[in-house]
Amino acid sequence: MKYLIKTILLLIGFSVQAEADDSESKSNIQQAEQWMHYLAHDDRQGRLTGSEESKAVQQWLIKRFKEIGIKPLPGQEGYLQPFTATNRQGEPRQAANVIGYIPCRCDSERFFMIGAHYDHIGTNSKLDGDTIFNGADDDASGVVASLVLAQALQQYETLPFNIIIAAWDAEEMGLQGSKYFAQNPLIDLTQIESGFMFELVGVPLKDKLNSAWMTGDKYSSLYPLLQKQLAQQGWQLDPVLDPKMGLFFRSDNAPFALMDADSEVIKKAFEGKEKAKVTGIPMHAISVWRGQNHYHQVHDEAELIDIPNLVSLAEALAAALSSLPTDTQIEWHDNSQFNFSRP
Numbered sequence: 001m002k003y004l005i006k007t008i009l010l011l012i013g014f015s016v017q018a019e020a021d022d023s024e025s026k027s028n029i030q031q032a033e034q035w036m037h038y039l040a041h042d043d044r045q046g047r048l049t050g051s052e053e054s055k056a057v058q059q060w061l062i063k064r065f066k067e068i069g070i071k072p073l074p075g076q077e078g079y080l081q082p083f084t085a086t087n088r089q090g091e092p093r094q095a096a097n098v099i100g101y102i103p104c105r106c107d108s109e110r111f112f113m114i115g116a117h118y119d120h121i122g123t124n125s126k127l128d129g130d131t132i133f134n135g136a137d138d139d140a141s142g143v144v145a146s147l148v149l150a151q152a153l154q155q156y157e158t159l160p161f162n163i164i165i166a167a168w169d170a171e172e173m174g175l176q177g178s179k180y181f182a183q184n185p186l187i188d189l190t191q192i193e194s195g196f197m198f199e200l201v202g203v204p205l206k207d208k209l210n211s212a213w214m215t216g217d218k219y220s221s222l223y224p225l226l227q228k229q230l231a232q233q234g235w236q237l238d239p240v241l242d243p244k245m246g247l248f249f250r251s252d253n254a255p256f257a258l259m260d261a262d263s264e265v266i267k268k269a270f271e272g273k274e275k276a277k278v279t280g281i282p283m284h285a286i287s288v289w290r291g292q293n294h295y296h297q298v299h300d301e302a303e304l305i306d307i308p309n310l311v312s313l314a315e316a317l318a319a320a321l322s323s324l325p326t327d328t329q330i331e332w333h334d335n336s337q338f339n340f341s342r343p
Contacts (some may be wrong), residue, residue, distance in 0.1 A: 003239045005088075006010050006025050011195065015024050015256060019177075020091075020156040021079055022206065027316075028151065028152070028311045028315065029308055029311050030150050030313050031148075031151075032144050032147075032148055032307050032310060033307050035064070035143075035144045035147060035160035036140055036141070036144050036202075036301050036302050036305055036307065038060065039057065039135075039136075039143060039144070039301040040134040040135060040136035040140045040232075040300075040301060041119070041134070041142035041302070041304075042132050042134065044056075044057065044134070045122060045123055045132060046120045046121055046122035046123050046132050046137060047118060047119050047120040047122070047136060047140075048119065048120070048121065048122030048123075048133060048135040049087070049093045049095050049119045049169055049170045049172070049173060050085065050087075050093030050094050050095060051122065054119060054169070055119075055145065057118055058080065058096055058098055058118075058169075061079075061098040061143075061167050062078075062079050062080070062098060063330070064147055065079055065098070065100045065316070066211055068147060068150050068151045068154065068243050069102065069150075069154055070096070070100035070101065070102055070150055070165050071100055071101060071102070071103065072100055072101075072109075073099060073100065073101055073164070073187055074101075074187065075186070075187075076186055079099060079100050080096045080097070080098060081096060081097040081098075081099055081180070081181060081184075081185055081186060082094070082096045083095055083096065083097070083176075083177070083180040083184075084096070085169065085173050085176045085177070086173065086176070087173055088173065093170070093173070093201075093225065095119075095169040095176070095177060095220075096168045096169055096260070096335075097167065097168055097169055097170075097177045097178075097180065097181055098118070098166070098167040098169075098257055099155070099164065099165070099167070099181070099186065099284070100164075100165055101158070101163060101164045101165065102150060102153055102154070102162065102163040103162055103163045104158060104159040104160065104161055104163070105157065105158045105159065106158045106160070106163065106326065107217045108160070108161060108326065109162075109191055110161050110162065110191055110192075110193045111161055111162045111163070111164050111187065111191050111192045111193065111195075111196050112160075112161035112162070112192075112193055112194060112321065112341040113147060113163075113164040113166060113194075113195030113196075113198045113212055113256070113281075113283065114146055114150075114163060114164065114165055114166070114195060114196060114197075114198070115142075115146065115164075115165070115166035115167070115168055115173070115178065115195070115196075115252055116139050116141075116142025116143045116145065116146050116167060116197060116199070116252075117139045117142065117143075117167070117168040117169070117170075117171030117197075117252055117306050118139070118140070118143050118164075118167045118169065119168075119169050119170055119171055119175065119177075120133055120134070120138065120139070120172060121133045121135070121172050121296065121302060122137030123220065124166070124244070124298075127229050127298065129298075130232070130298040130299070131298070132209050132298060133296065133297070133298055134298070134300055134301045134302070134304045135302055136202060136300050136301050137201075137202040137203050137289065137294060137295070137300050137304060137339035138200050138202045138295060138300060138304050138305075139171070139198065139199060139200065140200075140202075140302075140309055141198070141200060141201045141202030141305055142197070142198030142199055142200070142201055142311065143167055143198075143301050144202075144316075145198045145201050145202075145310055145313060145314045146165055146167070146198055147165075147243045148310070148311050148315065149165075149314040149315070149317055149318045150163070150165045151175070151324065152279065152289065152314060152315045152318035152319075153321070155320050156318075156322040156341070158326075159321065159322055160321070160322075160324040160325060160326045160328055161193055161321075161328075163321070164187075164192070164195070166178075166181070166252075167197050168181075168252050171251075171252055172174065174253075175252055175254060175255055177252070178197075178208050178252035178253075178254075178255045178256070179255040180245070181255075182256050182259060183255075184190075189245075189256075189281065190288075190342070190343055191248065192256070192281050192327065193281075193282075193328075193330055194281065194282040195256070195281070195282075195284075195332035196214070196223035196226075196253065196283065196284045196285060196286050197251050197252045197253045197283070197284070197285045198285075198286055198287075199285045199289070200252050200268070200287045200288065200295070200305060201286065201287055201288050201289075201310055201313060202278075202288070202304065202305035202307075202309075202310050203288070203289065203292055203294065203298065203304050203305060203306065204288045204306055204309050205290050205292070208288070208290060209306075209309055210231075210234055210236060210261050210313075211235070211236040211237075211238065211285070211288065212235065212236070212237055212238070212286050212287065212288045213239060213240055213241050213288075214226070214237055214239070214247040214311060214312070215240045215247045215251065215253065215284050215285045215286075215287075216239075216240065216248040216257065216284045216333050217239040217240055217281035218239075218333060219248070219282070219332065219333055219335055219340065220282035220286075220330055220331060220332050220340075221256075221282070221330050221331045221333060222282050222284060223237070223239070223284070225324070225328070226317075226320055227332070229319075229321075229323060229324070230245065230316055230320050231319070232320075232323075233316035233319050233320060233337075234311065234316070235312070235314075235316045236242070241287070241289075241290060242243065246270055247285065247287075247317075248284070248285070249266060249270070251285035252285075253258060253283035253284050253285050254283075254315040254324070256281045256283040257278075257280040257281060257282065257284075258276065258277045258278055258280050259278070259280045259321075259343060260279045260280075260282075261276055261278045264290075265278075266296065269286045269337045269338055270337060272336065272337065275337060275338065275339055276337070276338050276339065277295045277338075277339045277341075278338050278339065278340050279341055280339070280340060280343070281342065281343065282330045282331070282332055282340075282341070286313075286317075288309070288313070
Protein backbone atom coordinates (compact mmCIF):
# COMPACT_ATOMS: atom_id res chain seq x y z
CA MET A 1 0.00 0.00 0.00
CA LYS A 2 2.81 2.41 0.88
CA TYR A 3 4.31 1.89 -2.60
CA LEU A 4 0.96 2.76 -4.18
CA ILE A 5 0.74 5.94 -2.10
CA LYS A 6 4.30 6.87 -3.03
CA THR A 7 3.53 6.32 -6.72
CA ILE A 8 0.40 8.48 -6.50
CA LEU A 9 2.35 11.25 -4.78
CA LEU A 10 5.05 11.09 -7.45
CA LEU A 11 2.43 11.35 -10.20
CA ILE A 12 0.82 14.30 -8.45
CA GLY A 13 4.24 15.94 -8.18
CA PHE A 14 4.91 15.44 -11.89
CA SER A 15 1.48 16.85 -12.70
CA VAL A 16 2.03 19.94 -10.57
CA GLN A 17 5.48 20.49 -12.12
CA ALA A 18 4.04 20.08 -15.63
CA GLU A 19 1.30 22.58 -14.84
CA ALA A 20 3.90 25.01 -13.45
CA ASP A 21 6.08 24.64 -16.54
CA ASP A 22 3.06 25.11 -18.81
CA SER A 23 1.99 28.20 -16.85
CA GLU A 24 5.50 29.65 -17.14
CA SER A 25 5.52 29.11 -20.90
CA LYS A 26 2.11 30.80 -21.21
CA SER A 27 3.40 33.73 -19.18
CA ASN A 28 6.50 33.97 -21.39
CA ILE A 29 4.30 33.93 -24.49
CA GLN A 30 2.13 36.75 -23.22
CA GLN A 31 5.16 38.81 -22.25
CA ALA A 32 6.91 38.09 -25.54
CA GLU A 33 3.83 39.28 -27.42
CA GLN A 34 3.92 42.58 -25.49
CA TRP A 35 7.63 43.02 -26.16
CA MET A 36 7.21 42.26 -29.85
CA HIS A 37 4.35 44.71 -30.30
CA TYR A 38 6.39 47.43 -28.61
CA LEU A 39 9.51 46.93 -30.72
CA ALA A 40 7.68 46.48 -34.04
CA HIS A 41 4.99 49.11 -33.49
CA ASP A 42 4.59 51.94 -36.01
CA ASP A 43 5.51 54.36 -33.21
CA ARG A 44 9.09 53.01 -33.32
CA GLN A 45 9.36 54.25 -36.95
CA GLY A 46 11.60 51.35 -37.98
CA ARG A 47 14.17 51.82 -35.15
CA LEU A 48 16.72 53.66 -37.29
CA THR A 49 20.09 54.08 -35.57
CA GLY A 50 20.48 57.56 -34.10
CA SER A 51 16.76 58.40 -34.17
CA GLU A 52 14.77 59.51 -31.16
CA GLU A 53 12.80 56.27 -31.45
CA SER A 54 16.04 54.29 -31.22
CA LYS A 55 17.05 56.17 -28.07
CA ALA A 56 13.65 55.33 -26.56
CA VAL A 57 14.22 51.66 -27.37
CA GLN A 58 17.55 51.80 -25.54
CA GLN A 59 15.83 53.00 -22.38
CA TRP A 60 13.08 50.42 -22.83
CA LEU A 61 15.72 47.68 -23.09
CA ILE A 62 17.46 48.88 -19.94
CA LYS A 63 14.16 48.61 -18.06
CA ARG A 64 13.63 45.08 -19.36
CA PHE A 65 17.19 44.10 -18.40
CA LYS A 66 16.63 45.33 -14.84
CA GLU A 67 13.25 43.59 -14.55
CA ILE A 68 14.69 40.27 -15.74
CA GLY A 69 17.74 40.51 -13.48
CA ILE A 70 20.37 41.12 -16.15
CA LYS A 71 23.19 43.05 -14.47
CA PRO A 72 25.72 45.52 -15.92
CA LEU A 73 28.95 43.82 -16.97
CA PRO A 74 31.59 43.56 -14.22
CA GLY A 75 33.24 46.93 -13.70
CA GLN A 76 30.47 48.80 -15.55
CA GLU A 77 28.01 51.15 -13.88
CA GLY A 78 25.34 50.89 -16.59
CA TYR A 79 24.23 49.01 -19.67
CA LEU A 80 24.95 51.45 -22.50
CA GLN A 81 28.06 51.37 -24.68
CA PRO A 82 27.80 54.58 -26.73
CA PHE A 83 29.62 54.95 -30.04
CA THR A 84 29.37 56.91 -33.27
CA ALA A 85 28.09 54.94 -36.23
CA THR A 86 28.24 56.01 -39.86
CA ASN A 87 25.27 55.58 -42.19
CA ARG A 88 25.39 54.59 -45.86
CA GLN A 89 25.80 58.25 -46.84
CA GLY A 90 28.85 58.63 -44.58
CA GLU A 91 26.98 60.70 -42.00
CA PRO A 92 27.63 60.20 -38.26
CA ARG A 93 24.83 58.72 -36.15
CA GLN A 94 24.87 58.51 -32.37
CA ALA A 95 24.45 54.88 -31.42
CA ALA A 96 24.69 52.62 -28.38
CA ASN A 97 24.85 48.92 -27.62
CA VAL A 98 22.83 47.72 -24.63
CA ILE A 99 24.80 45.03 -22.79
CA GLY A 100 24.52 43.14 -19.52
CA TYR A 101 25.03 39.69 -18.11
CA ILE A 102 23.56 36.96 -15.96
CA PRO A 103 26.06 35.74 -13.32
CA CYS A 104 26.57 32.00 -13.40
CA ARG A 105 26.36 31.79 -9.60
CA CYS A 106 29.50 29.67 -9.83
CA ASP A 107 33.28 30.09 -9.66
CA SER A 108 33.78 30.50 -13.42
CA GLU A 109 35.05 33.73 -14.95
CA ARG A 110 34.12 32.57 -18.46
CA PHE A 111 31.30 34.07 -20.49
CA PHE A 112 28.91 32.82 -23.18
CA MET A 113 27.53 35.57 -25.42
CA ILE A 114 23.96 35.82 -26.73
CA GLY A 115 22.96 38.75 -28.89
CA ALA A 116 20.61 40.30 -31.43
CA HIS A 117 20.39 43.71 -33.07
CA TYR A 118 17.61 46.08 -32.10
CA ASP A 119 18.06 48.58 -34.94
CA HIS A 120 16.35 48.40 -38.32
CA ILE A 121 16.20 50.53 -41.48
CA GLY A 122 13.62 53.18 -40.57
CA THR A 123 11.14 54.52 -43.12
CA ASN A 124 10.93 55.37 -46.81
CA SER A 125 8.70 58.37 -47.57
CA LYS A 126 8.87 57.63 -51.31
CA LEU A 127 6.72 54.53 -50.92
CA ASP A 128 2.97 54.58 -51.46
CA GLY A 129 0.90 53.45 -48.49
CA ASP A 130 2.92 51.87 -45.71
CA THR A 131 6.30 53.59 -45.37
CA ILE A 132 7.56 52.00 -42.12
CA PHE A 133 9.98 49.09 -42.07
CA ASN A 134 8.88 47.70 -38.70
CA GLY A 135 11.50 44.94 -38.60
CA ALA A 136 9.45 42.51 -36.54
CA ASP A 137 11.42 39.48 -37.65
CA ASP A 138 14.57 41.46 -38.44
CA ASP A 139 15.46 41.59 -35.66
CA ALA A 140 12.88 42.39 -33.02
CA SER A 141 12.31 38.64 -32.95
CA GLY A 142 15.96 38.11 -31.98
CA VAL A 143 15.78 40.73 -29.25
CA VAL A 144 12.62 39.18 -27.82
CA ALA A 145 14.17 35.70 -27.99
CA SER A 146 17.22 37.02 -26.10
CA LEU A 147 15.00 38.47 -23.37
CA VAL A 148 12.93 35.29 -23.08
CA LEU A 149 16.09 33.18 -22.89
CA ALA A 150 17.56 35.46 -20.23
CA GLN A 151 14.38 35.22 -18.20
CA ALA A 152 14.28 31.44 -18.56
CA LEU A 153 17.88 31.15 -17.33
CA GLN A 154 16.95 32.73 -14.00
CA GLN A 155 15.18 29.54 -12.90
CA TYR A 156 18.45 27.57 -12.79
CA GLU A 157 20.49 27.59 -9.58
CA THR A 158 23.82 27.57 -11.40
CA LEU A 159 24.99 27.94 -15.00
CA PRO A 160 28.17 26.66 -16.67
CA PHE A 161 29.06 30.19 -17.85
CA ASN A 162 28.25 33.78 -17.08
CA ILE A 163 25.82 34.74 -19.86
CA ILE A 164 26.23 38.03 -21.74
CA ILE A 165 23.00 39.43 -23.21
CA ALA A 166 23.74 42.01 -25.90
CA ALA A 167 21.40 44.20 -27.96
CA TRP A 168 23.48 45.58 -30.82
CA ASP A 169 22.95 48.88 -32.59
CA ALA A 170 23.82 49.79 -36.21
CA GLU A 171 23.81 46.21 -37.51
CA GLU A 172 21.95 47.41 -40.59
CA MET A 173 24.79 49.88 -41.26
CA GLY A 174 27.35 47.08 -41.43
CA LEU A 175 27.56 45.25 -38.10
CA GLN A 176 28.94 48.43 -36.52
CA GLY A 177 27.69 47.85 -32.97
CA SER A 178 29.18 44.38 -32.57
CA LYS A 179 32.37 45.54 -34.33
CA TYR A 180 32.69 48.37 -31.86
CA PHE A 181 32.40 46.01 -28.89
CA ALA A 182 34.88 43.55 -30.42
CA GLN A 183 37.37 46.39 -30.89
CA ASN A 184 36.53 48.11 -27.58
CA PRO A 185 35.54 45.21 -25.32
CA LEU A 186 34.07 45.83 -21.91
CA ILE A 187 35.52 42.52 -20.70
CA ASP A 188 38.62 40.59 -21.71
CA LEU A 189 37.71 38.81 -24.95
CA THR A 190 39.74 35.78 -23.88
CA GLN A 191 37.08 35.19 -21.21
CA ILE A 192 34.37 34.69 -23.85
CA GLU A 193 34.12 30.97 -24.52
CA SER A 194 31.62 31.10 -27.37
CA GLY A 195 28.15 32.32 -28.25
CA PHE A 196 25.47 32.91 -30.85
CA MET A 197 23.33 35.67 -32.27
CA PHE A 198 19.60 35.41 -32.95
CA GLU A 199 18.70 36.45 -36.51
CA LEU A 200 15.14 36.27 -37.84
CA VAL A 201 13.76 33.68 -35.44
CA GLY A 202 10.10 34.68 -35.58
CA VAL A 203 8.60 33.34 -38.83
CA PRO A 204 9.02 29.59 -39.32
CA LEU A 205 7.59 27.66 -42.24
CA LYS A 206 4.51 25.70 -41.22
CA ASP A 207 6.29 22.39 -41.81
CA LYS A 208 9.42 23.56 -39.97
CA LEU A 209 8.12 24.28 -36.47
CA ASN A 210 10.60 23.44 -33.72
CA SER A 211 13.37 23.62 -36.30
CA ALA A 212 16.22 26.13 -36.58
CA TRP A 213 19.60 26.28 -38.29
CA MET A 214 23.03 27.62 -37.36
CA THR A 215 25.69 29.37 -39.40
CA GLY A 216 29.26 28.08 -39.45
CA ASP A 217 28.15 24.60 -38.43
CA LYS A 218 31.42 23.08 -39.71
CA TYR A 219 33.63 25.63 -37.99
CA SER A 220 33.34 24.77 -34.29
CA SER A 221 32.15 22.25 -31.73
CA LEU A 222 29.24 24.50 -30.70
CA TYR A 223 27.00 23.16 -33.48
CA PRO A 224 27.09 19.43 -32.60
CA LEU A 225 26.90 20.30 -28.90
CA LEU A 226 23.77 22.46 -29.25
CA GLN A 227 22.26 20.08 -31.79
CA LYS A 228 22.44 17.23 -29.27
CA GLN A 229 21.14 19.32 -26.38
CA LEU A 230 18.28 20.86 -28.39
CA ALA A 231 17.18 17.43 -29.61
CA GLN A 232 16.51 16.56 -25.97
CA GLN A 233 14.20 19.60 -25.84
CA GLY A 234 12.28 18.53 -28.95
CA TRP A 235 14.07 20.95 -31.29
CA GLN A 236 15.98 20.19 -34.48
CA LEU A 237 19.09 22.25 -35.26
CA ASP A 238 20.11 22.04 -38.92
CA PRO A 239 23.29 23.13 -40.70
CA VAL A 240 23.35 26.59 -42.28
CA LEU A 241 20.43 27.26 -44.65
CA ASP A 242 22.58 27.72 -47.77
CA PRO A 243 26.41 27.62 -47.55
CA LYS A 244 26.66 29.74 -50.72
CA MET A 245 24.92 32.72 -49.09
CA GLY A 246 27.82 33.41 -46.72
CA LEU A 247 25.49 33.95 -43.77
CA PHE A 248 28.26 33.29 -41.25
CA PHE A 249 29.80 36.60 -42.32
CA ARG A 250 26.59 38.66 -42.38
CA SER A 251 25.50 38.67 -38.74
CA ASP A 252 26.86 40.13 -35.50
CA ASN A 253 28.81 36.95 -34.81
CA ALA A 254 31.30 37.85 -37.56
CA PRO A 255 33.25 40.62 -35.75
CA PHE A 256 34.01 38.14 -32.96
CA ALA A 257 34.74 35.10 -35.13
CA LEU A 258 36.83 36.99 -37.71
CA MET A 259 38.75 39.55 -35.68
CA ASP A 260 41.79 40.08 -37.87
CA ALA A 261 40.66 39.07 -41.37
CA ASP A 262 39.91 41.70 -44.00
CA SER A 263 37.11 41.28 -46.53
CA GLU A 264 39.44 40.18 -49.36
CA VAL A 265 40.98 37.41 -47.25
CA ILE A 266 37.52 36.24 -46.18
CA LYS A 267 36.26 36.28 -49.78
CA LYS A 268 39.15 34.17 -51.06
CA ALA A 269 38.73 31.66 -48.24
CA PHE A 270 34.96 31.50 -48.69
CA GLU A 271 35.36 30.86 -52.41
CA GLY A 272 37.92 28.12 -51.71
CA LYS A 273 40.78 29.98 -53.37
CA GLU A 274 43.05 30.34 -50.36
CA LYS A 275 42.72 29.02 -46.82
CA ALA A 276 42.89 31.92 -44.35
CA LYS A 277 44.50 32.17 -40.93
CA VAL A 278 41.99 33.90 -38.65
CA THR A 279 41.90 34.84 -34.98
CA GLY A 280 38.49 34.72 -33.37
CA ILE A 281 35.99 33.39 -30.85
CA PRO A 282 33.66 30.55 -31.93
CA MET A 283 30.59 32.68 -32.50
CA HIS A 284 27.63 31.77 -34.72
CA ALA A 285 24.09 32.84 -35.65
CA ILE A 286 20.82 30.94 -35.19
CA SER A 287 17.76 31.51 -37.38
CA VAL A 288 14.48 29.96 -38.51
CA TRP A 289 14.12 32.08 -41.68
CA ARG A 290 14.05 29.96 -44.84
CA GLY A 291 13.67 32.49 -47.63
CA GLN A 292 10.27 34.03 -46.85
CA ASN A 293 9.74 37.35 -48.63
CA HIS A 294 9.26 39.65 -45.62
CA TYR A 295 12.99 40.30 -45.22
CA HIS A 296 13.58 44.10 -45.42
CA GLN A 297 9.99 44.69 -46.50
CA VAL A 298 7.35 46.97 -44.97
CA HIS A 299 5.13 43.98 -44.24
CA ASP A 300 7.65 42.56 -41.73
CA GLU A 301 5.22 43.30 -38.91
CA ALA A 302 4.34 41.80 -35.53
CA GLU A 303 1.38 39.87 -36.94
CA LEU A 304 3.79 37.62 -38.87
CA ILE A 305 5.58 36.40 -35.77
CA ASP A 306 4.88 32.93 -34.37
CA ILE A 307 5.38 33.87 -30.74
CA PRO A 308 4.85 30.36 -29.26
CA ASN A 309 7.51 28.91 -31.58
CA LEU A 310 9.90 31.77 -30.77
CA VAL A 311 9.41 31.31 -27.03
CA SER A 312 9.84 27.56 -27.37
CA LEU A 313 13.20 28.07 -29.12
CA ALA A 314 14.43 30.49 -26.46
CA GLU A 315 13.34 28.21 -23.61
CA ALA A 316 14.90 25.17 -25.30
CA LEU A 317 18.21 27.00 -25.71
CA ALA A 318 18.09 28.09 -22.07
CA ALA A 319 17.62 24.48 -21.01
CA ALA A 320 20.38 23.37 -23.38
CA LEU A 321 22.87 25.91 -22.07
CA SER A 322 22.05 25.26 -18.43
CA SER A 323 22.64 21.53 -18.85
CA LEU A 324 26.19 21.87 -20.17
CA PRO A 325 28.98 20.65 -17.88
CA THR A 326 30.95 23.38 -16.10
CA ASP A 327 34.15 22.30 -17.87
CA THR A 328 32.62 22.68 -21.35
CA GLN A 329 35.05 24.10 -23.90
CA ILE A 330 34.09 25.15 -27.42
CA GLU A 331 36.82 24.40 -29.92
CA TRP A 332 37.39 25.56 -33.47
CA HIS A 333 37.21 22.69 -35.96
CA ASP A 334 39.58 22.03 -38.80
CA ASN A 335 37.87 22.93 -42.07
CA SER A 336 38.69 23.62 -45.71
CA GLN A 337 38.32 27.42 -45.60
CA PHE A 338 39.76 28.82 -42.36
CA ASN A 339 42.54 28.02 -39.96
CA PHE A 340 41.00 29.48 -36.79
CA SER A 341 42.83 30.28 -33.57
CA ARG A 342 41.63 31.95 -30.40
CA PRO A 343 42.72 35.42 -29.29
